[in-house]
Amino acid sequence: MGSIEDRLRAVEDQLAIADLRGRYCHLLDGRQWPAFIDLFTEDGVFEGLSAVRGRAALTEFFAHRVPAMTEEFWHFCSNGTVVLEGDRASGRISMEYLSVMNGVSYVSAGHYDDEMVKRDGVWRFAARRLTFYFLAPLHEGWAGRPFHNPAA
Structure with missing residues (x-):
């Protein structure tokens, strides 16, 4: 079961990771790019609509390509799991x-698979991999629709 100090550290780490994941959504949606990119390690990886590595590539992708x-x-993220090592x-x-893309409302769902590291007391994403289950125009619905990126 571990010492009380080890158990407390695990709880603090889980709370910090939950905060990291929450800040990801808020900073991304608010387009607060410097703070958002700082959520990743220097060599952090994002794989989703594209695969990028490192803060310069993350900035190019999120601050320029995503808004375009x-x-x-x-x-909106929920049901997070964490395995601490x-x-x-x-x-x-x-x-x-x-x-909203080209004036059309879209709805989608999926999950992130995360790898996180704690350096100098701060948790950051080493890798964040996004899998979409579907992405569909809201007026059409998503039943039976595989993922398709209309912006591609």
Whole structure:
């Protein structure tokens, strides 16, 4: 079961990781790019609509390419799991994503598979991999629709 100090550290780490994941959604949706990119390690990876590595590539993708393909977007995450292994952690969190592209409202869902590291007392994403289950125009619905990126 571990010492009380070890158990307390695990709780603090889980809370910090939950905060990291929440800040990801809020900073991304608010387009607060410097603070958002700081959520990743220097060599952090994002795989989703594209695969990018490192803060320069993350900035290019999120601050320039994402706004060019999506007028508005909102992320909602829940059901997060975390496996702690010292200063490393992994887990999955469910995601609902609402967006407006070319004046059309879209609804989507999927999950993130996360790899996180704690450096200098701060948890950051080492890798965040997004899997979409569907992305569909809201007026059409999503039943039986595989993921298709209309911006691609």
